[in-house]
Amino acid sequence: MFKHFFIICSGADTDILKTSSNGEQNKYAGIGATVFFTAVMAFIASSYALYTVFDNAYISIGFGLVWGLLIFNLDRFIVSTIKKRGSFFNQLLQATPRLILALIIAIVISKPLELKIFQKEINQVLLTEKNAMTLQNQDDIALQFSPKETELKQKIKTLQTNIDTKEAEVNTLYNTYITEAEGTSGTNKLGKGPVYKEKRDKHDTALADLQLLKTETKDKITAIELELLELKTNYNLQVANTQPIIDGFDGLMARINALNTLPWLPSFFIFLLFLAIETSPIIAKLLSPKGEYDFKLEDQETAIKTVVEQRVQERKLSVKADFKINDKIYSDLSEEDELYQYKRKKARALMQLQADAFYKQQEKAL
Known part of the structure; x- marks a missing residue:
């Protein structure tokens, strides 16, 4: 049962093979098995690759099945169209386009499985890239809010400077009327005379202005601090909204790029393995000697051609x-x-x- 199924997979004429020897039938059954299992590997590889894109098992399996059948049909066509006629060079020339196609198919099949095999290493690379992207994203968003934040902080600093200047002025007036009372400056007369009273009134007026300035400044600073808090809230909200995009940066293209940053030798050997699998039916057909089936097929085709x-x-x-x-x-x-x-x-x-x-x-x- 399996032997007949694999012979069908090889694309050979079953009617001719029925009249051929067991050895000839086994040869084409082996070629058909290689074609079948190559299609199975293509199905698994494409299903995983599509799962990284759609994140849905049913869709991935459906499209993977279609891709596996496509690869099966291509391989079966490639093997069945190579005829064991003429010199080896002519056969090789005939198979060259098919070998190029097999090379392309091997690349397509091997890449998704490389992504699965090196999944842990790829995840580490993606984690590092995500962390760097997170920091860069925070810096980029901060650039949008920094001018406004700097402006508001400068306003607070200016208001505080005004208070400090006013306090320095009040302290100076305080020292002036105290030294006047002590007689160490001004009129140099000890006691609280008219000059002392004048300087004391001037100090009290400045002190009242300072208290009023502090009250007004406190309200202004409170309003500015509320603006700063709102600015900080908007910044955190924008960072939170953009972070899921960075967290979701693990699609097929991102993983392929991460794979390319890893050492190339392991990936190259996996590619060679699939290249050997994909081209093995063609190489086996080229290297195998012309057998009973080939003679019968040539006889049948040339007879029709002659008629x-x-x-x-x-x-x-x-x-x-x-x-x-x-x-x-x-x-x-x-x-x-x-x-x-x-x-x-x-x-x-x-x-x-x-x-x-x-x-x-x-x-x-x-």
């Missing part, structure tokens, strides 16, 4: 003979007097009818 060519040639000869016969018949008829007199009589009658018709037309015109 067709013979029929075409017979048709050409038949047409050529008909032309010669017709030429001879018409040549002989042209020399018969009876046929000449008959055609002369008919031509005379036709010319009379033409003359009568012309006469009647002229008569009507007059």
